[in-house]
Amino acid sequence: MRRFFTILVPLLGLWIWRGKYLLYYSILTRPDLPDGYYYRGDVSTHCSNLNSSPDPAFKYCEDASFWELHDTDGKLEERRVIVSCDSGRKQWNTVMGPLLNPTPRGSLWTYSPTSGKTTRLTLENYPENHTFHPLGVEIYPSYAGNASYMYVVNHAARKTVIEQFLISPSSSVAKHIRTLSHPLFIAPNALALTSPTSFYVTNDHVFTRRLPFIGSFIPLVETIFGLPLSFAAHVTVDPNEIAEKSVLAHTLAAPFVAFANGVSVSPSGLEVAIASTSTGAIYFYDRNIANNILTFASSVLVPFAPDNINYDHDGNLVVSGHPHFPTLTKLAANKTDVAPSWVVSVSPVLAHTSSEFDPEATLSASAIVPPSNNRTIQTLFQSNGNTLSSGATGLKDTLSGNVYISGLYAEQGVMVCRN
Template sequence: MRFLLVTAAPLLALWAWRSKYTIYNNILIKPDLPDAYYHQGNASTQCSPLKLDPEFTYCEDLSPWDLYTSDAEDKSISERRVLISCDAGRKEWNTVMGPLKNPNPRGSLWSYSPVSGKTTRLVLQDFPEDHTFHPLGLEACPSYAGNSSYLYVVNHAKEKTVIEQFLISPSFAVAKHIRTLSHPLFISPNAIALTGPNSFYVTNDHVFTRRLPYYIGSVLPIVETVFGLPLSFTAHVTLDANEAESDNPILEHTIVAPFVAFSNGISISPSGLEVAIASTSIAQVHFYSRNITSNALTYTSSVHLPFSADNVNYDENGNLVVSGHPHFPTLIKLAANKTDVAPSWVISISPLEGETKPEPEYDLKATLSASAMVPPPARHTLETLFQSNGSKFSTGCTGLNDPISGNLYVSGLYAEEGVIVCHP
């Protein structure tokens, strides 16, 4: 017993020091957030839900889908649509937070056009009838000259988590199923960032998952999350471009970012030279330099956030938009049907130019400033784009800023409205 106490004490001290901002900001206290704040005006009048269908609810990921006017050499975008993954049955089937009760009701995929203002459900064509579908992270290749392009979607299916490959067209509300991708190291895929039509990064958020039998699946994932154990990882996957009856469609699976606590969202910068990965359980975003030829990643820096980071998206100006959960206990209660709403926070992380030094106080326009909760990052600055105590919008998990339309989109993991859009 004495040995256990002597061994455990320094480990607990290390955990408390490493996770001090998360423990205090996101667990011990509930931040005093406003009903709603939008950085470009009045959230009450400028932010509204996209919800038009009962199935368009509990939405997780948002991804831009760029439609180019002609070939790959022409960079003229005719429209930027938004692809959305939703799962109305999330409270019955959630392999990350639980429970694992009923996997049968299928989740859904949607496309939103800011040009028409319409939200359209994508019909799953040629999807196996006996295959369950619970979409999480997704990303699509751009479409050129109206042609179809690949869409990849993480699917937390009944038996195991896989990645589904679809073909989508700008002209039809259809996602044609191409193939299901599986690998022994697809332990808990969460988010995807494409490096080409047949290659991508994929995060794995846990090593211990709720799929483990008996009480093990109820205990070990919580331990991994709460103690911020750096067990999760990100891999790069290369596929066989030949879709037809490939016995082994995954040609290469390489772990490129190991030893991260709860790897969640991932995004590649517009230059292709940087990758950001959210570390949820320690409320940070890690930045990596990327070798474009080999897709190898090298860690460079981290940024503390005033919330548990969920998904991340670079905009075309190189700013990283991060959305997350400011109070984790409330999120847990909401998933268990013990409360109705949980807070949301969306922040933009921008790199500092040249020798610019960070200001000790920053993000001062927000109702609750991030600088009141976390120290200034050394190489970046933070600006709140949206925040809510849950009354305006609950459980914001993905933020997407579109400089073309000026719109800010926020999806909610357990938001009845599914997604809101804020117009400047």
């Protein structure tokens, strides 16, 4: 027993020191956030629900990503938004629980800023008895109207897999191509494409809620103690859609991450960012484009538990997350109605010597986390949950200026804030 405590006490000390900002500001205390703050102006005039007359299925939306449509000359015509939602999340959530009823299917949606319409995608050729609980979603750009491959993490009843679809810009039908599975798809969460048939995927835990007997508490231990057991991998699939072996290669890309969550590739392709939810940090890696090997470069702390991340087209990383994790767990358990949201933009700078940054926000990020040597933080949106609950993903469209925010347990699904 003495040996056990000899090992445990230093580990606890290391965790407290490493995650002290997240522990104090996002777990032990609840930050004083406004009903709604938007960096471009008043929330009530700039922000609205993405779907003004939402379908009952358009809620509890975890991920969103841009679908770029280019013309025959390669010029960008429109950035649509793909959204993954699961109205049954409070009955089936393999990350936070519970695991009660996997039968009701989640849904996929597209939003066109040109038409202003939100459309539910029809899943064609999807196996009748195959459950569908979408989380991470990514889609390859379309050129000259060509159909695009779309990949969706599916927290299905038996195990978590990745679904591959084909979708055309002129259609609202997503044709199911195949289900991708691999022994090391332990707990897939988020995706970042590197080609039409390859991507990075994070696995948020090694011990999951699916495990018999220990699944109800061991994943919580992994989360709370910030154990660096999760990882990101690079996956290559066979371009032949009817190939017997779909996954051609699965390579460990970023090991030893605590609760690896969102992942994104920079516009240049030379940098990859991964969110560590348990430590309140974003890890930046240099990427070798030739072989997709990642080399750790730096990290930055954010003022909340980060969820999904997305580079905008100027190279800034948009990070969304949860400023008070205990409230989020209560919301998942139906013990409260809303949970706070916070979205920031993390931008590279040559040097950051001042402790003052993010000065315009109602609650500045500088009040919670120290400055970084090479990154700066600007709040785009924050809410105590009354304007948007449990923000999970933020997207910033540099073309239109729109900011899109999805809510993990938001009744309105997704909010759009315009200039």
